[in-house]
Amino acid sequence: MSDTLVITGVIAAYLALTLWVGLRGGRRSSASVTGYVAGDRQFGLVVMYFVTGATIFSAFAFLGGPGWAYSRGAAAFYILSYAVLGIAPWYALGPRAARVGRRLGFVTQAQLLVGRFPSRNLSALVALLSVAAFIPYITLQMRGAGIVIEAVTGGLVPLWLGAAVAYGIVVLYVLLGGVAAVGWTNTLQGIFMLTLAWILGIYLPWTLHGGVGPMFQEILAERPELLEVPGLTGGGEPWSWGAYSSAILVSAVGLCMWPHLFMKAFTAKDERTIRRTVVLMPTFSLFLIPVFLIGFAGVTVVEGLDQPDFILPHLILSVDLPVLLVGLFCAGALSASMSTGDALLHATASVVVEDGIRPFRPLSEAVQRSLMRVLVVVSGAVAYLFALDEDQSLVVLLLSSYGIIAQLAPPIVAALYWRRATTAGAVAGLVTGSVVTLFFFLRPELSPFGIHEGILGLVVHLPVLMAVSLATRPQPEEHTRRFVASGAPSPAPLAPR
Amino acid sequence: MTALRAVRVGVAAFFLLYLLSVVWPGGLLFAHAEPLVLGLPFSFFWPSLLVVLGFGALVLLYWAEERAAGGAEEPAAGRTGAEEGLDPNGSVRGGGPGRPGDVR
Numbered sequence: 001m002s003d004t005l006v007i008t009g010v011i012a013a014y015l016a017l018t019l020w021v022g023l024r025g026g027r028r029s030s031a032s033v034t035g036y037v038a039g040d041r042q043f044g045l046v047v048m049y050f051v052t053g054a055t056i057f058s059a060f061a062f063l064g065g066p067g068w069a070y071s072r073g074a075a076a077f078y079i080l081s082y083a084v085l086g087i088a089p090w091y092a093l094g095p096r097a098a099r100v101g102r103r104l105g106f107v108t109q110a111q112l113l114v115g116r117f118p119s120r121n122l123s124a125l126v127a128l129l130s131v132a133a134f135i136p137y138i139t140l141q142m143r144g145a146g147i148v149i150e151a152v153t154g155g156l157v158p159l160w161l162g163a164a165v166a167y168g169i170v171v172l173y174v175l176l177g178g179v180a181a182v183g184w185t186n187t188l189q190g191i192f193m194l195t196l197a198w199i200l201g202i203y204l205p206w207t208l209h210g211g212v213g214p215m216f217q218e219i220l221a222e223r224p225e226l227l228e229v230p231g232l233t234g235g236g237e238p239w240s241w242g243a244y245s246s247a248i249l250v251s252a253v254g255l256c257m258w259p260h261l262f263m264k265a266f267t268a269k270d271e272r273t274i275r276r277t278v279v280l281m282p283t284f285s286l287f288l289i290p291v292f293l294i295g296f297a298g299v300t301v302v303e304g305l306d307q308p309d310f311i312l313p314h315l316i317l318s319v320d321l322p323v324l325l326v327g328l329f330c331a332g333a334l335s336a337s338m339s340t341g342d343a344l345l346h347a348t349a350s351v352v353v354e355d356g357i358r359p360f361r362p363l364s365e366a367v368q369r370s371l372m373r374v375l376v377v378v379s380g381a382v383a384y385l386f387a388l389d390e391d392q393s394l395v396v397l398l399l400s401s402y403g404i405i406a407q408l409a410p411p412i413v414a415a416l417y418w419r420r421a422t423t424a425g426a427v428a429g430l431v432t433g434s435v436v437t438l439f440f441f442l443r444p445e446l447s448p449f450g451i452h453e454g455i456l457g458l459v460v461h462l463p464v465l466m467a468v469s470l471a472t473r474p475q476p477e478e479h480t481r482r483f484v485a486s487g488a489p490s491p492a493p494l495a496p497r
Numbered sequence: 498m499t500a501l502r503a504v505r506v507g508v509a510a511f512f513l514l515y516l517l518s519v520v521w522p523g524g525l526l527f528a529h530a531e532p533l534v535l536g537l538p539f540s541f542f543w544p545s546l547l548v549v550l551g552f553g554a555l556v557l558l559y560w561a562e563e564r565a566a567g568g569a570e571e572p573a574a575g576r577t578g579a580e581e582g583l584d585p586n587g588s589v590r591g592g593g594p595g596r597p598g599d600v601r
Binding site for chain 1: 512516519520524525527528529530531535536537538541544547548551552555556558559562
């Protein structure tokens with residue numbers, strides 16, 4: 001019982017530290033909407049690195065990663081592949097979006113789209129799609145936090161309370177600090193995640209199996225099917241190559257299109273910072289290796305766990321770890337959950353106000369800022385209600401939200417690279433792509449080769465975007481020139497506003 | 498310029514091959530568990546190796562772009578040592594492209 005108290009104490013200390021860092025960081029940004037949403041465009045490399053890393057690798061990676069490796073084996077490797085494939089295009093896309101955003105004063109992705117393709121309905125559609133994708137994602141993070149706290153406190157703090165406390169703190173610093181608070185807490189949280197993943201990923205195989213090699217020898221002898229790509233499904237059947245391949249594709253396409261990540265382009269200090277962040281991102285992705293090792297360490301030791309996502313806390317508690325380390329692990333897992341959750345909450349509120357409401361109804365800066373704060377609380381509360389529902393199949397919802405988010409890629413790329421794209425083309429593509437995605441989400445059995453519905457959506461989306469664009473009147477040259485850079489590929493120094 | 502172009506094409510080609518080697522059908526070649534490399538099953542070692550190679554490719558691209566951009570833009574953006582974003586005395590840096598007037 002005293003162990004539980006020590007662990008609870010470590011968690012409490014960690015949460016207090018996060019709150020303090022968040023509130024301190026937040027005080028530094030300006031009171032303007034640009035300050036709240038885009039952090040006055042001042043994030044430097046170190047902050048950007050951890051913000052981006054900690055935002056991408058959420059509770060899904062930290063708890064879901066080991067859970068997948070444990071129950072589905074090689075299927076988990078798809079995460080390793082898409083993490084780098086998804087970030088690489090950002091090297092070209094990010095600086096260009098940042099340049100256009102800075103020049104024309106955009107703070108959200110939809111503003112960029114609507115700037116190029118003037119249509120309030122497009123703005124509302126993007127806002128709707130973003131929020132539809134965000135809510136289940138936030139819910140997943142909350143459940144992750146609750147699961148960790150419940151498991152390591154031995155039920156002393158139940159899921160509903162753990163999730164409420166952890167997210168109460170997140171809501172508080174997002175409310176008070178906006179994106180600057182998110183930046184500083186994510187730096188702290190990112191460092192926690194990286195360190196703990198590597199320590200546990202090496203320690204657990206070593207203590208349970210005598211090393212990584214011997215561990216895989218054991219698995220190879222007992223469960224060889226786990227180590228063959230594409231691994232297994234959740235039910236233990238072999239997973240299909242179609243599903244594995246399209247999971248990589250849809251995630252790679254969707255990764256940078258998440259509004260909370262995309263908006264990072266607008267928070268970066270300069271384009272060089274964005275490029276450097278992209279270059280360094282694979283080093284962050286390597287932390288998936290120890291994360292999977294943790295899951296594999298459980299394969300021959302833990303018999304059929306009901307909820308594979310509990311494998312990490314389960315292993316931690318079953319090996320004799322110093323209590324302090326258990327507490328720190330818990331803080332690391334909370335970091336993973338909260339660092340994505342805070343960015344998501346912040347992005348949801350920003351997107352609803354900036355893209356869903358403002359195009360239809362002019363608001364003063366002060367009203368916008370308070371509206372965003374209200375929405376942070378509201379979206380947190382909605383996600384929390386879902387988090388309490390045990391029967392929600394969150395991974396299914398999350399993968400589907402990737403399908404929705406991936407539909408934002410064609411119009412964004414067209415906005416920045418294709419002069420001939422038109423508003424009608426962008427809207428038509430987005431609508432058909434989303435409808436097709438939704439259809440195959442509801443009727444997955446109709447999908448050929450188990451291909452992800454988001455990819456099927458894109459297969460329809462692209463030709464529609466192109467055909468309708470070519471069939472409608474081109475946009476005036478002086479308009480497209482502001483978005484599609486001509487000639488000079490190397491970035492000019494950023495023009496002062 | 499041509500050297501930069503070659504690097505860009507090369508890096509793009511690398512990422513295309515990267516993609517093709519992890520999805521069907523290219524992925525079939527690297528899907529097997531054996532042999533163990535550095536203790537990892539080959540199916541795990543391969544995507545891990547690709548992450549490292551991907552890092553290398555991006556470093557190469559960045560290096561080539563910086564070299565091609567030359568020294569002309571260095572003074573504008575090249576504060577390598579002081580890139581930490583916000584400095585310790587708590588004020589938002591006024592030197593960058595931000596708007597010092599917004600800071601309070």
